[in-house]
Amino acid sequence: MLESIIYLSPLIVLLSSIFILMFSEHNEEEQYRCFKFSKIMMITAFVFTVIFYNKPLIAEVTSGNQYTLLFECLLYGGSLALLYLSRKWFASMGMSGYTFCGGIFVALLFGSLLIRSSNLLLSVVCCVFMMMGNYALLKGITIKKEFNSDRVYLFAMVFCILLLAMALLVLYQYTDSFDYTQIREVLSANTRNIWLFAAVAAMLTVLMFMLGLAPLHFWFTETLGGTVLPVFAYFIIVPICACWGGFIRFNTEAILPFSENLYLFYKTIALISITLGALGACSVQNVRKILAYGTVYHWGIVLLVMQSFSLNAVNTGVIYILVYLLAMYGICACLFGLKIKGEYLFMLGEFEGAAYKRPYISAMMTIFIFSLLGIPPFLGFFGVFSALSYLAEHDSFYQFGYIMLMLIVLSYAYVQIIKNLYFEKSKENFDRADSGIYTAVLINALLMIVIMLKPQYLLQDVYKMIESLFL
Amino acid sequence: MTDIFPLLLLLPLLGCLFILFAKKNDNNSFHVVLFTLLSNLAVIVRLLTQINRDNNDLQSFHIAYSWLESKGIELVMDANLFSLLVLLGIYVAFIIAVVGLTPQQRKNKSQMLLGLYFVWNVTGLLCANDMVSFYIFFAGMLIPLFLLIGLYGNIKKNSTLYLFFAFNYAGILCLLTAMLFVYKYHQGNVELQDIALIKMPAGAAVVVWTSVCMAFISRIPIWPFHYWISSINSGLRSSLVYVMTNMLPLTGLYGFLRFWQITIPKGILPFVPVVEIFGIMTMLFIALIGLSHKDFLQKLFSYNTVYYLLFLLTTIMLPEAYIINIAYSLITFLIVNSSLTVLDLWAENACEENNCDYRGILAYMPRLAVIFAFFVLVAVGLPLSAMFWNNFVLISAFFRTSFTQGLLMMIAICIISTALLYELFIMRDATNKNPVIEIEDISDTKVAFLMAVIVFLFVSFFNPLWFAF
Incomplete structure (x- = not known):
């Protein structure tokens, strides 16, 4: 007790x-x-x-x-x-x-x-x-x-709760239990059951909604x-x-027998996310929206890589997530350090000339953005390398090519941020950034440098950790 | 023997660190860059002296770093006679470009930092001996170049800048594709000279070699990819950035040289005649454009393109034995190119400061005129440097291989040489007298520095590696 x-x-x-x-x-x-x-x-x-x-x-x-x-x-x-x-x-x-x-x-x-x-x-x-x-x-x-935004979220949340309730009811009807192991056994015996497929899809839809995957x-x-x-x-x-x-846990522990049925579902969601993420980022002027659309794109890649939910697939996906999170955390820290007259910045135009007033923060933000584009020697290269080499190894050449194409499209949006930071004249006086911001950015950068120099730390340890999920 | 070789890669990085913490608006960054470049130049010369010249094999210095054991990736850096010679040319060209900066530009910390970071990438690229490290340095140089062009390129159109980025980024992704395919079939990293030996399906081989070609062609202004590089060159007024921009085609050329060391891969063999035709046509086309331009730097850009294409076609069409001639030619070519850029920018600055006409400017600056004339004469191929001998060897080999191709190349070279000579004539033409009576000529220090470069080039006419052996 x-x-x-x-x-x-x-x-x-x-x-x-x-x-x-x-x-x-x-x-x-x-x-x-x-x-x-x-x-x-x-x-x-x-x-x-x-x-x-x-x-x-x-x-x-x-x-x-x-x-x-x-x-x-x-x-x-x-x-x-x-x-x-x-x-x-x-x-x-x-x-x-x-x-x-x-x-x-x-x-x-x-x-x-x-x-x-x-x-x-x-x-x-x-x-x-x-x-x-x-x-x-x-x-x-x-x-x-x-x-x-809160109202839209509320409506979507209510819809998601309804979906979850439906998924629970249907799965309980068939399994008499909510335990993942039980669900897995029932699913492996009923891989062609349309109701079970609908329930699983409903559950996954909610999780994907929470992740922000398209549509x-x-x-x-x-x-x-x-x-x-x-x-x-x-x-x-x-x-x-x-x-x-x-x-990942739900997919590997509960619904793995359904993974073949879900291939097309995941692939479609992933490709839509990649497309809408890249195109959406190019169509907006709000930096936070650009980053949000970029996130949708990156999550699309993660889903595309992980669709089989094998050990290697999950390992590659998790490495991509880690690399993304590090870069994104760095960008967020930089955004906290850029403000004009107490106002934090939203639109591309507000970032004009930031590099002249806040050179270190702008430089770090640029590095993190290049990292998201997978350009070496920054850590993002490692994520792109892992994801694309996984796809190439599994002969997913069309997906490989499509990711590359959309990456070029997405680069337009990211380049716009850099262009505004560096190539425009500064009209405003940027406020002095807190030393804590510099510390956060520096720690992040050091972490990225260490991992880039010795990626073994990331690869081997993460692999062992992911392996425990499959034991 | 390899004791000092790692310094080549470490010194620029250390220099970058120093500049990062240097004070703003003073000459510290400039001094750090100059010191780093000179130190690395000394390292290169020292390494060259340790190479056995009589040995036909390109002896090399070798270091390896186990980067990712579980994936079989070991980064191998390897500098041989060829890469050291090209590095020598690059470093001297950079030193000239840095010396040529105006006092205001020398205080620009970001320019110095990005310039040195670019140098680190170029050095890494020329020393990379495996696929992954080659890719890392090949891709890495896009960032400083993009930022510098955006900052100092006076580019009015947003689309031009993005197109520059997009073309290069697409090139990088093409090389990444090739690298991942090679990785797939080799199950690990591979040394560059072994790529052609990897067994892979015919379709995969086509993808790999097409991607490799696209990656390198994206950096060489061959038609129809010539537009982006010419459009970014027009507004550049910093000698360092201009030299960096003109170094970009060199990386593409070097890529071809390294990947096709032994023979042209079968996967790409049917496309080679197309590249040859496009190459020669672009040479003629760019040479004519150079003739029609009124800006000297634009003419110089055309000159660079014509010569880079000549070297590219040598790589594709001529036997491996001619590669070392490219290296000897490149040393002079890079130095002359950098010197002419600096001299023209000095002349332009003098015009701006004195509010006078560019035509006839050299008539008022006799010291600049003599030095300028020497470099133009070297550039057009007169027997004043090692470039004369090596270009002679290359072009005569082309004539032996195919008379028509040799002739067309010779015509292109003649046209672009005429363009440079005509520009020299314009700059020395004092018929339209400027209203100003006195224009300050270049300083004694600059003259001494450039005279040293001239002596270096002239002695190389008799012995290309006089400083090493």
Whole structure:
């Protein structure tokens, strides 16, 4: 009994943090204390998570291994970094950070549960709560009301909950259990059952909606284009880790017998994501939207690579995700460092001449963007190399060529950002960036350099961690 | 023997680090760049002296770095006589370009940093001996060049800049395709000279070699890809950036040289005549364009293109033995090209400062005029440097192979030489006297520096490697 409670300690810490933040006085003067408290609690929960990584949080519905540890590390690492970056934002905007910190804790709580879940009901509950947490963040922290992103998200969320309910009902009808192993057995015996296929597809659709994959990307790009910077960074970094963790686990543990039936489904979604991501990025002037569309493109590649959900496929996909997250975290840090008269930047035109006023931040942002384009010697090359060599090895030559073509299209959008940073004359005075931003960017850059010089660290360790999912 | 070889790659990187932390708006970055270039030049000369000249094999210096053991990727750097000779030309050309910068440009930290980073990439490319490291350096040089052209290229149209990026990026992706296909069939990284030996299906071989050709052709201004490079050249007014831009076709040429060391791969054999025809036609076409241009730097760009195409066709059409002649020619070619760029920019600056006409400017700057005339005469192929002998050998070999092709090449070279000589005439033509009476000539230091370059070139006429052996 005591043992079970100890194993639950990460959840207890996270849950108590949410309640403390909910019921504490939302005072702007208490900003510093709120972020400090969140940081301490998050580190505590993280330490407990690492210590008890292979113990079940909740017996029989969760299980932990090195794979879950990898995604939980990403989740906590991203959240801590986000907390570090956002503190100054809330201070400078004079806004309360309680809702934001609470939102991150909700994502951490249900995200880590989703990653560790081996039960469909728990996964569905986690998805619903994560979506509600996201909605609360969108609703709670806004400055401009140009686009009703929260309302769009609400409608989509309700639709997703209906889909999840349908998936649960159908799968329970056939399996009499929500356990992944049971579901897998039933699916392997009924690979041609159309109702089971529909239920699985519904579940996957919701996960893909949360990841922002096309054609369900509308909320992702619109929301990220209009929301405030901390929420943008949150959506780009935090829920993504949990969703990919849960998505991969669901595919490998529960629905692997269906993988052949899902090939076409995944391939279509991936190719649509790649196309819409690349074309969408070129069609907008809002930098956050460009990055959001870019994300859709990159997730398309990850899905295309992982469609068979074999060990090598998942390993390649996860490496791509890691490389992407590092570059994206760097870009977010740079965006936190660029502001004019206290206003953080949205549109391409606002970035004009930033390199003359903030040369180091602009240079780093350029490096991270080139990294996303896969140009060596930056780390992004490693992601592109892994993904494309995997496709070439498996004779997926058309997909290989299509990714390349769309990468050239996407490069137009990224080059526009660099062009505005460097090749336009500066009209505005950029505010002085906080030293914390430089520290964050520097740490990120150092991490990328170390991994690029010794990619063995990334490859071998990640491979071992992913392997635990298939044992 | 290989003790100092790694310095070639380390010094530019160290230089970049120093510049990164150097003060803004002072000459520190300039001094770091100059020091790095001179140090590496000394390393190259030292390495050249250690090569046994009598040995017909291109002896080499070799280092390897185990980058990704699990995927069988070991990065191998290897400098042989050919690459060291080309590097020598490149470094001297860069030193001339850096010395040619205006005092204002010397204080420009970003230009210095990106320039040195480009030099690091070029050095890496010429020393790369395996597919992955070759790709890394080949792709890496796009970033500094793109940023420098965007910053100092005075490009008005957004589309021109993007097209430059897109063409080069597409080229990079083509090489990546070839690399991944080779990786697929070899199950690991492969040394460049072994690529042609890898067994792969006929279709895959066509993909690999077509991709390789596209990757390198994207950097050589061969028709119909010539537009982007000529369009970015027109606005460049920094000698360093101009020399860098003109170094880009060299990387494409070097790619062909390294990948086709032994023989033309079977996969691409049916397309070779097409490349030959396009190459010769482009030579003629670009030479005529050069003749019609009124800007000297545009004429110089045409001159560069014609010669790069001559070297490219030598690689494709002539036996392997002629490769070393390309290297000897390239040393002089790169130095002359860089010197003419610097001298023309000095003349243009003098015109701007004194608000006078460009026509006849050399009549007022006698020291500049003598030096300028020497370099133009070397460029057009008079017996003043090693370029004369080596071009003579190459062109006579073309005549032996195919009289028509040799003749057409000779016509192209004559046209572009006429263009340069005519420009020299224009610049020395004092019939339209400028209103100004006195224009300050180039300084003693600059004259001394350029005289040293002239002596270097002239002695090479008698012994191309006099400084090493």
